[in-house]
Amino acid sequence: MEYFIDLRDLWISPAKEINSIKSIKNEIKEKIINNRNSDYIKRLFSDINKHNIDVITIYDENYPEGLRYIYDNPKVLYKKGSLIEEDNLAIAIVGSRKATSYGKWACEKFAKELASIGVTIVSGLALGIDAIAHKSTIEENGRTIGVLGNGLDTIYPKKNLFLYNEIETKGAILTEFPLGVPPLAFNFPLRNRIISGLSLGIIVIEAKEKSGSLITAHHALEQGKDVFALPGNINSIFSRGTNKLIKDGAKPLLDIDDILEEVYQLREKVLIKKKKKINHTNFSDTENKILKCLEEGPIHSDNIVYKTGLDISTVNSILTILELKGVIKELTGRVFTLY
Structure with missing residues (x-):
């Protein structure tokens, strides 16, 4: 070039x-x-068309903006599914292939909460945390992007075939590797820079001390992205990596507000999206007090009590009424968000 x-x-x-x-x-x-030679080109595009694959180069207008300016960006991307403008509002979720029950719960919680407010979830379509992140997003009717460490004609791991098919219709599957490239071990650290590059920030759910998820986190830091790590038991080998990330400066992830506070693009777009939806004339003064709290993003009922000055029974009663009206919904553990 x-x-x-x-x-x-x-x-x-x-x-x-x-x-x-x-x-x-x-x-x-x-x-x-x-x-x-023309024979090579014909074979190349014949295979691409046979597998219904789109090819994007760095010269194309539809090349993902998040990747355009990262170090060693992929010059060619192979894609199944679709990329849309809303996918610029993305958060990556990565973690251990052998996740604990705690890790699985946290991954599902944050994937669903983010998807519910219009955030695209990016991950690596591996077993464990990656698969849970994609699956949870799809269950929440959100968009998700899977980044592979092999050609699109190989489904790896084979257990994720159903996810592969689902993501193709509800997001995109991307790789920089041409057709025929197998899932070799040294491909995966390479694909991690794409996962972080597509995202505004990255969540590391669980990771051992030496883990591919930590490589993704380091790519994110080099790209100037926010890194969030789930705190874990100091005796768990699956939390040693995340706890070390926190020790080295990553933000501890306790609830979704931690993400909204740091990622300004996410916070601003979510606020605009929510404010457009609410017609405050349709609600009582007390209901509007609570709705204005929710416009700032998902929030725990105890925080609503603190911010509004209303007593807990009134807040719980109004939250129930607003849920019945279809304006809000409970995510998990008394955390509420606007529909």
Whole structure:
């Protein structure tokens, strides 16, 4: 790209010129020269079309903005499903493949709460936390993006076939690896920079001291993204990585407000979205007091009591009425949000 500027010149340049380019391995030069033929191109696009895959390059307008300016961005992306403008409002959730019951509960909680306010959830379509993040988002009718460490013609792990199919209709599956590339171990650290690049922030649910999730977190930090880590039992090997992240400066994730406080794009868009929906003339003064609290984002009933100065029985009664009116809903553990 730096040498030719216009890559179309690569197709017609003499082999001698290609061989003279510095900082490119001879093996790569040989591949470029040998693949400059119409048969190769026909086979390539025949396979792509057969698998119903879209190809996006860094030169295209629909290339994800979040990836355009990260270090070592993927020059080509292979996609199934759709990417929409709302996917710019995304949070990544990653964690251990062997999640504990605590980790599974927390992953489902935060994925559903974020999806319910229009946030796209990004993860790596692996077993454990990744799969729970995607599944929980789909259950909440939200959008989700899965980033693979292999070609789109390989479903890995095979247990996630149903998720693969669901995500294709309710989001997108992305990879930088061409068709035929297997899920090799060294591919996964590479794909982690894409997971963080697509997201405004990243949640690490559970991670051992040496974990791929920590690699994703470090990519996020290098990209200037917020990192949130779920605090865990100091005796659990699955919390050593997340606890260390907190020790090193990641924000402890206790509730969804921790995310809304840090990610200003998320906070502003959520506030605008919620304020547009509420017609305050349809509600009593007491109901409006509570609705204004909820416009700031999901909130626990105890915090509503504190902010409004109303007694707990009144707050609980009004919350029930607002739920029956279909204006609000309870997420988990007496945390409420606007519909």
